[in-house]
Amino acid sequence: MLRIAVPNKGSLADTASEMLHEAGYTGRRDPKDLHVIDPQNEVEFFYLRPKDIATYVGSGALDVGITGRDLLFDARMPGAREIEALGFATSTFRFAAPRGKFQDLADLQGTRIATSYPGLVDAFLDERGIAVDLVPLDGAVESAVRLGVADAIADVVETGTTLRQAGLEIFGPPILESEAVLITGPDDIDGTETLLRRLRGVLVARRYVLIDYDLPAELVDEAVKLAPGIESPTISPLRDPAWVAVRVMSPSKGVNQVMDALYAIGARAILVTPIHNARL
Incomplete structure (x- = not known):
């Protein structure tokens, strides 16, 4: 197993x-x-x-x-x-310190840095030849400078609001995009390949939707430019020979704009369906 x-x-x-x-x-x-x-x-x-x-x-x-x-x-x-x-669970790791104290990474040489990720920070600085004293802390580290146990911190940064409230500012390049x-x-x-293929199917399903619509047959080429699909759309005849049914896999991001564009050229009965899983 x-x-x-x-x-x-x-x-x-x-x-x-x-x-x-x-x-x-x-x-x-x-x-x-x-x-x-x-x-x-x-x-x-x-x-x-x-x-x-x-x-x-x-x-x-x-x-x-x-x-x-x-x-x-x-x-x-x-x-x-x-x-x-x-x-x-995306996040960005950055260095932060009191405003104006440090300008770039070289300024950290010989300083104390508080972090909950000492292995990550040590590897990052070691690659750049910067020696520091790491202060491992479990949990929030924003107060470490104010309490005098560190000169700077290395932590997850989202909006930066918490850092500003602690009197800190970001400097230097990101440590890691996680x-x-x-x-x-x-x-x-x-079994690893099967697991990987299944998880990739979930990721695809979360990024794409199915778009179904009816369209005058003469406009298919124009519609395909708006929603080309993964390979190409499925085109099916309707009872009225002047019309076709189109099904296409399209990114979920911006799907409303695609629907608007399709409607504007003459597509009708436009339906969007979520995808629960997929294999490409």
Whole structure:
């Protein structure tokens, strides 16, 4: 059986479990369950702390797992590697310090940096030859400078509001653009490709919709320019030989603008349908 590590709580947990469910797997029903077997799909799920997943997968104790790219980098496990970005739980890691104190990364040489991701920050700075004293903290680090335990911080930045409230400003390049990722261990395990293909199907389904519409046959070429589809639209004859029915797979983003454009050239009965899963 393929052994899959899944986040048991936190921002990754619900969406990861939802993706696996949409991919056809049977996960836990009780949030207290830490181990679930899905015999029909020949997989075992192990529900673990997100920070620990890269360690289990990288050591070979488990085969694959879903975690954050930030947690993967922070673990610094040589055997663990990313094989697919999953498109949720996005975040950006940046340096921040009191306004005007630092201008670029070189200014950090010999300073104290507070962070909840010491492995990630240490690797980033080590690659650039910058030596610092890391102050590992568990949780919010914005107060570390004010309380005198650090000169700067390295943390997740969303809007920057919390940093500004703490009297801090962002400087230097981003440390990492993170999101949820599927990771695998040092060995190629049977079943991994099936899992990957299913998750990719879920990602496609979330990014695309089906558009169905009726159209005068003479306008097909013009309509295809507006919604070309993955390969090409399906064109079916209607009882009225002057009209055809068109079905096309189109990105969900901007679909209303596509519908407006199709209507403007003469398409009618335009319907949009969500896709639950797909294989391309």
